[in-house]
Amino acid sequence: MALSFRQGEILAIARSEGKVVVETLAERFGVTLQTIRRDLTDLAEAGHLDRVHGGAVIRSGVSNIGYEERRALNDAAKAAIGRACAQALPDNCSVILNLGTTTEAVARELLHHRQITVVTNNMNVANILVANPSCEIMVAGGALRRSDGGLVGDLASQFIAQFKVDYGIIGISALDSADGDLLDYDLNEVRVSQAIIRQSRKVFLVADAAKLTRSAPVKLCNLSEIDAIFTDAPLPQHLAELCAGAGTEIHIAS
Numbered sequence: 001m002a003l004s005f006r007q008g009e010i011l012a013i014a015r016s017e018g019k020v021v022v023e024t025l026a027e028r029f030g031v032t033l034q035t036i037r038r039d040l041t042d043l044a045e046a047g048h049l050d051r052v053h054g055g056a057v058i059r060s061g062v063s064n065i066g067y068e069e070r071r072a073l074n075d076a077a078k079a080a081i082g083r084a085c086a087q088a089l090p091d092n093c094s095v096i097l098n099l100g101t102t103t104e105a106v107a108r109e110l111l112h113h114r115q116i117t118v119v120t121n122n123m124n125v126a127n128i129l130v131a132n133p134s135c136e137i138m139v140a141g142g143a144l145r146r147s148d149g150g151l152v153g154d155l156a157s158q159f160i161a162q163f164k165v166d167y168g169i170i171g172i173s174a175l176d177s178a179d180g181d182l183l184d185y186d187l188n189e190v191r192v193s194q195a196i197i198r199q200s201r202k203v204f205l206v207a208d209a210a211k212l213t214r215s216a217p218v219k220l221c222n223l224s225e226i227d228a229i230f231t232d233a234p235l236p237q238h239l240a241e242l243c244a245g246a247g248t249e250i251h252i253a254s
Contacts, residue, residue, distance in 0.1 A: 009024060010036075011049070013025075014048075018058060018211075020055050021039070021054055022037060022054055022113060023054075024055075043056065057213045058213070071074070077103055077208040078101060078105040081156055081231065082102065082104075083204050084230050084253035085230045085251075086106055091169065093166040094118075094166045096119045096160065096167070096199065097120045097125045098121060098168075099150040099189060106206060110133045111223070116132075117135070117136045119140070121139075121150060121152065131237050139151070140155070140159040150189065157191050160196055164200075165200050165201070167203075168197055172205065174211050174215050175207055177236055179222070183220065185217065185218060190220050193220050197226075206230045207231055227248065229243070231252060234250075
């Protein structure tokens, strides 16, 4: 399907913000609500969006969004989450950071932390933290995934297993809004993240609220199994109650 200029702009907004609202789009483009609804229907039929009441969201599926698209998606929210998470990490601590654009946001906020050790299977995290002379960086071995700078596979998992750190910081591709399961696309990546959870005294999840609108096929763990979640919007009530019962702290970044 060839997109009109307006449909291309709508898709770009959806990719940037995670969702679009009919009334907002109609006002933005100076067209009727019915025109926007037709645009959203066309985009949904072409496989780009999923229609929801009052608008549309980026289509859930088993294929991940491209890395550069993910980096730009909800970037302000990720920056706020990165700041909030980094503020919870003291100087003189050890941390493992896994793959993801949100864990990279955390790394950028660690540039002024002193005497920290960071273990990672994320080449982008390592490159960011090179600028902090007070940070010792330990990089996992394994197969390099050129698409996002990730090191995955058994070698990466075995490397992580050699450490016992104060904090494990993990990002995910999706958070199941029904039961709080943390989900991802790549089984090898999930195995590394599970090793991080095992080798960390405390585990923090960093995930923007758009993750609740997506799905992925591989389960990492459940929200109740981590110590804290850093996100940018309140969780649905049933997930908040799940966290309260499990003692999982919820931090809303602003």
